[in-house]
Amino acid sequence: MRRFVYRPQAAVLLLVLATVLPLVAAEESFDVVLKSGRVIDPETGLDAVRDVGIRGGSIVAIREGLDTDPGAGGILIDATGLVVAPGFIDLHAHGLSDDAIRYRARDGVTTALELEGGFNRLAEWFAAREGRMRIHYGASVGHGEARALVMPDLQEAVRAAEPLLKEAAVTEERWKIYEQIEFFDEARNAGLPDTARNALYRLLDQGLREGGLGFGVAHQYYPGATRKEILDVFALAAKRDAPIYTHVRSMTIDAMQEVIADAASTGAPLHIVHVNSMSGDATPEILNLIEGAQRRGLDVTTEAYPYTAASTSIDSAIFDEGWQERLGISYGDLQWQDTGERLTRETFDRYYEQGGIVIIHFMKDAMIDLAIRTPFVMIASDAMPYAPGAHPRSAGTFARVLGRYVREREVVDLSSAIRKMTLMPARRLERIAPAMKRKGRVQVGADADLVLFDPDTVIDNATFEQLDYSTGIEHVLVSGTPVVRGGELVEDAFPGRPVKGRYLEEPGEPPLGERFGQLCDDVERWMTDYGVPGAAVGLSVRGRTFTCGRGVTNVDHPLDVTDETLFQIGSITKTFTGTLLVRLADEGRIDLDATIRTYLPEFRVADAEASEEATVRDLLTHLGGWAGDNFGSTGPGDDALDLKVREMATLPQIAPLRAVWSYNNAGFVVAGRLIEVVTGMTYEQALEQMLLEPLGLSECFIEPTDVLTRRFAAGHAWAPTGFRVLRPWQLSRAANSAGAVTCSVRDLLRYGEFHLGDGTAVGGERILSAESLEAMHTPILTKHGSDEQMALTWHVSDSGGVRRSSHGGATLGQRAMLTVVPGHELVLATLTNAETGRRLNRDAVRWVLREYLDAVVTDPEPLKTDADDLREYIGTYTRPYMDIELHLDDGDTLLATVTQKMGFPERDSPRSPPTTVELGMVARDRFIITRGPVPGRAAEIIRNADGSIGWFRFASRIHAREP
Numbered sequence: 001m002r003r004f005v006y007r008p009q010a011a012v013l014l015l016v017l018a019t020v021l022p023l024v025a026a027e028e029s030f031d032v033v034l035k036s037g038r039v040i041d042p043e044t045g046l047d048a049v050r051d052v053g054i055r056g057g058s059i060v061a062i063r064e065g066l067d068t069d070p071g072a073g074g075i076l077i078d079a080t081g082l083v084v085a086p087g088f089i090d091l092h093a094h095g096l097s098d099d100a101i102r103y104r105a106r107d108g109v110t111t112a113l114e115l116e117g118g119f120n121r122l123a124e125w126f127a128a129r130e131g132r133m134r135i136h137y138g139a140s141v142g143h144g145e146a147r148a149l150v151m152p153d154l155q156e157a158v159r160a161a162e163p164l165l166k167e168a169a170v171t172e173e174r175w176k177i178y179e180q181i182e183f184f185d186e187a188r189n190a191g192l193p194d195t196a197r198n199a200l201y202r203l204l205d206q207g208l209r210e211g212g213l214g215f216g217v218a219h220q221y222y223p224g225a226t227r228k229e230i231l232d233v234f235a236l237a238a239k240r241d242a243p244i245y246t247h248v249r250s251m252t253i254d255a256m257q258e259v260i261a262d263a264a265s266t267g268a269p270l271h272i273v274h275v276n277s278m279s280g281d282a283t284p285e286i287l288n289l290i291e292g293a294q295r296r297g298l299d300v301t302t303e304a305y306p307y308t309a310a311s312t313s314i315d316s317a318i319f320d321e322g323w324q325e326r327l328g329i330s331y332g333d334l335q336w337q338d339t340g341e342r343l344t345r346e347t348f349d350r351y352y353e354q355g356g357i358v359i360i361h362f363m364k365d366a367m368i369d370l371a372i373r374t375p376f377v378m379i380a381s382d383a384m385p386y387a388p389g390a391h392p393r394s395a396g397t398f399a400r401v402l403g404r405y406v407r408e409r410e411v412v413d414l415s416s417a418i419r420k421m422t423l424m425p426a427r428r429l430e431r432i433a434p435a436m437k438r439k440g441r442v443q444v445g446a447d448a449d450l451v452l453f454d455p456d457t458v459i460d461n462a463t464f465e466q467l468d469y470s471t472g473i474e475h476v477l478v479s480g481t482p483v484v485r486g487g488e489l490v491e492d493a494f495p496g497r498p499v500k501g502r503y504l505e506e507p508g509e510p511p512l513g514e515r516f517g518q519l520c521d522d523v524e525r526w527m528t529d530y531g532v533p534g535a536a537v538g539l540s541v542r543g544r545t546f547t548c549g550r551g552v553t554n555v556d557h558p559l560d561v562t563d564e565t566l567f568q569i570g571s572i573t574k575t576f577t578g579t580l581l582v583r584l585a586d587e588g589r590i591d592l593d594a595t596i597r598t599y600l601p602e603f604r605v606a607d608a609e610a611s612e613e614a615t616v617r618d619l620l621t622h623l624g625g626w627a628g629d630n631f632g633s634t635g636p637g638d639d640a641l642d643l644k645v646r647e648m649a650t651l652p653q654i655a656p657l658r659a660v661w662s663y664n665n666a667g668f669v670v671a672g673r674l675i676e677v678v679t680g681m682t683y684e685q686a687l688e689q690m691l692l693e694p695l696g697l698s699e700c701f702i703e704p705t706d707v708l709t710r711r712f713a714a715g716h717a718w719a720p721t722g723f724r725v726l727r728p729w730q731l732s733r734a735a736n737s738a739g740a741v742t743c744s745v746r747d748l749l750r751y752g753e754f755h756l757g758d759g760t761a762v763g764g765e766r767i768l769s770a771e772s773l774e775a776m777h778t779p780i781l782t783k784h785g786s787d788e789q790m791a792l793t794w795h796v797s798d799s800g801g802v803r804r805s806s807h808g809g810a811t812l813g814q815r816a817m818l819t820v821v822p823g824h825e826l827v828l829a830t831l832t833n834a835e836t837g838r839r840l841n842r843d844a845v846r847w848v849l850r851e852y853l854d855a856v857v858t859d860p861e862p863l864k865t866d867a868d869d870l871r872e873y874i875g876t877y878t879r880p881y882m883d884i885e886l887h888l889d890d891g892d893t894l895l896a897t898v899t900q901k902m903g904f905p906e907r908d909s910p911r912s913p914p915t916t917v918e919l920g921m922v923a924r925d926r927f928i929i930t931r932g933p934v935p936g937r938a939a940e941i942i943r944n945a946d947g948s949i950g951w952f953r954f955a956s957r958i959h960a961r962e963p
Contacts, residue, residue, distance in 0.1 A: 030055050030074055031480055033066060037079025037452060041442040042086070042419035043758075052084060054448040057479040062444055075482065079452055082474055083414070086422035086440045087135075087449035088398045091115050091245070091303060091429075092273055092380035095394060097172035099386035101134050102489055103395035106469040107460075108451035110478050111136040111439065111499060112383070113429075115245040116273045118142030118216025120149065121169040122207050126498045128170035133496030134483045136449070138433070140216035140245055141207025143200075143233055147225065148187035150199040157183035173385045179355060188222035188317055192229050201236055209511070211500030213432050214243035214269070220250060221317050227258060234259075237268040240503070241545065242432055245271045251278050251327065256286050260293050260300060269299040271428060274382050276304040276363060276371045280328070283367040287374050294376060297696070299762065301428050303380035304371035306400045308363040309464065311337070311384055311391035314348075315355045327362060335359040337389045340465045357384065359391055359464060369411050372401065378424045379417070390467055396460025399470030403459035414455060427764050430757075432501045434543040434825055437758055443770070448480035502543030515851055516546040519844065523830075524550045526843055531718045532834040534561040536745035537844060540753050540827040541852060547745055553833065554714040555723045564699065566712040566742045567831035568731075569816045570809025573741040574668050575776075576751075577683075578620050578793030580675050580690055582772050590678050592617045592792075596670060599677050603645060603670065607653035614657055616674065619667040620792045621780055625655040628664030628957060629881040632907045633732035638682050641673040644734035654879055654960050655951060660942055661783040661790060663956035665738045672737020683737050694761045695754055699744035704730045707742050713833040715813020723834070726813035731905050739809060745829050748818060752827035755805070755820050777805045777822060785925060785940035785953060794820075800855035808841065812905060817841035824853055838934055859928055859936040862920025866892045869921065873941060877952040877959035884952060884959050886919075894919045894927070896939070896954065 032054040039050040039062060051066030052059060087110025094114060095101075104112050118140035119125050129137060149158055158165075161181050168177035178184060192200065204215060215237050219225045230249075237244045244263070248255035256272065256279075263270040272278070272290070279286040293300045312318055314334075324330055334343040337357040341347070351358070371377050381397035384390045392400075398421055405411040412420075426440025438447045451473060458472030476484035481495035505511050516539055523537050527550060534551035547563035559565075584590040596603045596614050604611040605626040618624055630651060634643035648666055655662065672683040679686045684702045692700050701707050715726040731740045743751070754761070755777070759768035768776075779789035779796045789796040794805040803823060809816035815837035819828045828848050830841045849855040867888055877884045885897040897916045903909030917932030925941035942958065944950040951958040 030060070030067075032075045032077065032448070032477065032482075034077050034079045034084055034450070034452065035066070037082050037084035039084045039442050040415060040418055042415065042423040043441050044443065045415075046442070047415060050084075052079075052442070052450075054477070054480045057448055057481075058438075059442065059444055059446050059448050062442065077452070077475055077482075077485075079475075081454065081456075082452040083418075083455050084442060085418045085451050085453070086426075086442055086446075087111065087451050087476065087478065088379075088421045089113075089425040089436075089440055090381050090383065090397075091271070091378065091425045092305075093383045094175070095173065095383050095385035095390070096129075096133075096137055097386055098132070098134070099172075100383065100394065103386075103462075103467060103469060104381075104383065105134050105476055105483050105489060106473055107396060107398045108453060108470070108473045108476055109135060109381075109398060110449035110451065110476060111138075113137065113213065113499065114139040114216075115213060115271070116140075116216055116247050116382070117144065117218050117221075118207075118212065118245070119169070119174070120145050120203065120207055121165065122210035122212050124166070124169040126211055126500070129496075129498070132494055134494055135478050135496045136499050137496055138211070138213050138499035140214045140243075141204050141212035143204065143215050143217045144188075144219070144222050145184070146203045146207070147192050147196075147200055147222070147229075148184050150192075150196045150203060151183075151187050151190060152193060152196055153190075154183045154187060157186070175385050187224070189224040191224050191226055197232065204233070204236060205240075205503075208240060208242060208501055208503035209505045211498065211504045212242075213429060213499065213501045214245060216245050218247035218273075220247050220255075223249070223317050223320070230258070231262050231266070234262040234266045234268040234270075238266040241269065242501070242503075243269040243271055243428070245273060247273050248278055251280055253279075253282050253286055253289070256289055260289065260298070263298055263300055264293070269431070270301070272300070272302040273380070274305060274310070275302040275377065276368055277310040277382075279367070279371075280363060281367065283370055287370065287377070291374075291376065301376065301378065301424075303378040303425075304368070305380060305382050305393045305397055306368060306372060306405055307391070307393050307397075308361065308365060308368060309335075309391065310360040310362070311357060311382075311393075312360070313355065314351050314358040319352065327360070329360065329362045333361045335361065335464060337384075337387055337391070340389055357387065357390070369405075369409075372405050372420075373411050375416065377420065378428070379420045380425070388467060389465060392460065392462035392464060392467065395462035395467045396470050399453075399458050399473060400460035402453065402455065403472065407455065407458075424764075427760070429499075431543060431762060433499055434502060435499060448477055450477045451475070504542075512541060512544055513546060516548070519847055519851070520548040520550065522847060523548070523840065523844060526840045527551055530834070530836040530839045531723070532832050532837050532840055533716050533723055534565070534713055534833045535837065535840060536561055536563055536565055536567065536831045538563065538745040538749040538827075538829040539848065540749050540756075540825075542825045543753075545746075545749055547749070549745075553711060554725060555716065556714075556725050559711055561713065562711070563746050564711060564744050565831075566699065566701070566707050566710055566744055567816060567833065568713075568715070568739075568809070568811040568814045569741050569743050569748060569818070569831070570739045570811045570814065571665075572748070572807045572809040572816055572818050573737070573739045575755075575793045575807050575818075576687060576691060576741055577668055577671050577675070577737045578776065579768065580686060581616065581620065581671060582776060582792060583690060583768055584675070584678055586769050586772050590616065590674065592620070596674070599674050600645065600670070604649045605651045605653065606649070607657070610653055610657040616671070617780075617792075618658065619664075619671045619674075621790050622661055622664045622667060623658045623781075624664050624667045625657050625659060625662065626651045626653050626664070626666065627880045628662060628666050629879075629902070629904075630666045630669070631732075631735070631902065631904055634734045636733050640733035641669060641676060641683060641737065644669050645673045652880065654958055660951060660953075660958055661781065661786075662951075662953065662958040665735075668738035669734060675737070687741075691767070694765045694767055695751060696762055697743070697747045697751060699747040700751070701742050702736055702740060712742065713814065713831070715811060716834045717813055718834070718836065728812070728905070731811065735905065739811065743831075745831050748816075748829040748831070749827055752818055752820050752829060756822055756825055756827060777820070785942045786938065800849055800853075800857040802849060802853050802855040804849075806845070808838070810838070815841060817845065819845050819848075821853070826852060836933070842936065860922040862922055862928065862930060865894075865921050870894045872949065873952075875949075876962045877954075878962055879957060879959045881957075882959070884954055886952065894921070898954070
């Protein structure tokens with residue numbers, strides 16, 4: 001993996017590190033130190049003996065030779081001979097009482113979630129558990145319960161049961177209360193009337209707002225739910241991008257086909273619970289079905305537990321008439337949980353009337369082996385509520401996998417098993433619960449949820465007759481606090497915290513959706529103020545997404561702008577190109593600090609030194625110094641970029657290489673050509689295969705023919721007679737890597753969310769290493785004469801006290817902006833179809849910073865100046881694309897008259913007439929436009945080393961001062 005170190009500073013950096021590191025190490029202190037354990041991280045592949053330092057609930061150090069003194073009050077754990085792995089994440093746990101959790105903790109579980117059935121009244125449920133849980137906990141929103149609560153014919157019974165419903169929400173085991181609520185039985189065979197659908201959706205949405213992790217749809221337990229009802233719930237889940245966790249309708253392949261078809265048609269994320277017990281002898285075919293869906297891009301996952309018996313309520317719908325034929329079993333295959341006895345017809349009938357839990361013996365070892373061996377199948381327990389004779393999966397699932405399926409029978413290797421129990425479930429939840437990005441990993445910055453086990457002795461001890469604790473699980477840490485130590489439970493440790501979904505709205509806080517609606521209203525007002533025919537806005541905050549469209553796509557042929565409308569994103573494309581190059585660097589196929597000529601021997605500009613010494617990194621940080629706006633077509637062929645790079649041989653040098661920051665489109669033409677040479681593909685093919693497809697950006701396109709069959713926006717300019725559509729719409733192919741991507745606001749948000757993450761796509765494919773993704777947003781330099789900084793393709797600003805990365809885009813009559821705020825899990829995308837859209841984009845960014853992050857950003861106030869303060873700036877500044885004349889008006893105001901010398905998007909395209917703007921000085925050599933098309937935009941004077949004026953940077957490009 002390549003580190004991103006800017007070479008001219010490398011020697012200084014190494015000297016500083018050599019001086020500072022020993023001092024830092026001596027001053028390190030930790031709450032917990034794990035000494036000499038075999039650290040296995042399923043994401044990075046680390047499998048080595050390391051020390052782990054923990055502070056403040058997070059992992060802060062992983063290395064050899066860590067100071068063994070954790071400091072006063074700290075804990076030192078000798079992990080010699082133990083595996084240090086992420087704590088196990090159980091997606092399927094019903095029993096969440098303390099009696100049940102004791103067994104989970106001793107089995108290595110640090111997060112237990114009720115996702116299959118889910119709950120309602122989640123706010124009360126979470127509140128009742130605060131400070132009382134040994135491990136982390138959470139739940140989905142229960143569809144089965146919700147549909148019963150909104151049944152019109154049951155409303156009197158629902159009202160009468162309110163005290164029981166309230167008690168169920170706060171009790172440790174709500175199932176005992178549910179047994180007393182009769183209307184649940186009445187609802188399970190009833191169809192939901194169409195008149196109750198909206199009430200159902202409101203209740204499901206309320207559960208998301210209370211922290212629900214998606215929707216639990218266990219419809220085998222309520223067969224009255226029609227296929228249409230289930231499909232409609234999938235549609236709601238797709239709209240919310242919230243996972244469905246489903247116990248399918250029956251133990252048949254057609255039940256699996258139903259939910260996979262629903263996921264395919266709606267786009268809902270889908271997780272199928274306990275594939276082993278729902279598939280039986282059809283497990284091979286059903287696993288092939290799921291794998292095929294995944295290969296075709298569906299977000300479908302599944303899980304299994306390592307036992308050949310299931311468990312459920314004897315009075316559930318599973319045992320409705322005909323159960324023996326459906327399940328292929330008889331009375332003797334059933335075991336009564338409370339006594340351990342096998343049932344007869346007589347005892348079955350008696351217990352059926354009584355109610356209780358039964359264990360069902362019907363699966364085959366070969367099918368369990370297949371499920372556990374299959375790479376995409378996770379491990380989850382389906383742990384039951386506590387009872388002395390509960391199904392052993394309630395106490396031993398994870399130790400059983402490690403002891404019997406890894407060590408004894410070698411069904412799966414150790415690293416794969418750990419991955420199935422940690423990273424895979426974490427990734428399943430990351431979109432709905434962004435906090436899960438810090439779980440399931442042993443990495444610096446991850447939550448210190450860890451299990452330490454002995455791989456030679458770990459084993460489950462629970463049987464079908466009696467629960468018992470697993471052994472070999474020596475230590476379990478939850479947020480850095482030991483809950484199991486030396487193989488024994490720590491009685492007074494309750495560090496568990498709730499895992500809540502991204503739709504959570506805290507009490508007293510205006511709903512996120514309501515605030516976004518206010519933003520959309522303001523966008524509509526700004527459209528009128530600034531003259532913008534259409535705009536699309538998208539916001540992702542804490543993983544929750546909102547979008548809106550306003551206005552029309554084209555004043556000549558108007559269609560409403562929606563969140564599916566395609567806009568040109570212009571130079572935001574440069575971040576796509578940069579991401580591709582960084583991915584190639586991660587793969588060892590390109591070195592960002594190598595010269596361009598290492599890969600393109602034919603590369604040259606007019607300046608020999610720049611031609612010889614410019615690096616790939618210089619392209620991504622705009623430090624080339626040559627003329628950057630080299631517009632014009634080189635034809636539509638696959639050689640367009642090659643021809644354009646060769647055409648650069650005459651480009652003049654405006655500043656020495658790396659001397660001055662200046663925005664450079666031409667540099668990204670070279671970057672696109674590098675991608676072609678290194679990959680052996682065209683730029684367009686590489687973009688599709690290496691970025692757009694893995695990220696699921698199905699509404700981002702590079703080929704105009706893909707755009708023209710969909711709703712798309714045209715660019716506009718304002719004229720005295722009204723809006724005028726600007727033509728041509730299409731940029732030349734040579735501009736593709738610098739600015740030709742077209743996206744919907746929905747997909748641009750998804751792309752921004754990727755840059756908030758850890759370098760993996762939603763489906764788990766690694767696009768960038770976490771280190772490389774962070775490097776893309778880490779400032780490399782401060783733009784000369786400015787407070788803004790430059791990272792790898794991203795512009796970084798700290799104004800308002802909030803660090804954010806952003807990139808704008810401008811094409812013929814379209815303006816776009818993408819802003820990513822990593823520290824606050826926020827992304828804003830704005831797309832407009834007018835030249836004046838830049839002002840709308842600016843106002844939207846400031847609005848979001850103020851309303852969501854309490855960060856106020858305003859234009860600096862111009863200083864009071866006179867002619868003497870400004871006279872030294874007067875003169876002509878030039879570059880091939882335009883000239884700028886700085887002069888004084890009749891008083892003490894500095895003016896800039898801009899004369900365009902070439903057209904856009906072609907050199908011979910019509911040029912804008914000369915424009916004069918007024919500049920206000922905000923500091924020595926720094927200005928903002930105070931009157932003109934883009935008020936507030938910065939401009940800077942940049943001086944040579946001797947203090948003389950060398951350049952005037954305007955519109956982010958430097959113009960050399962004429963003698």
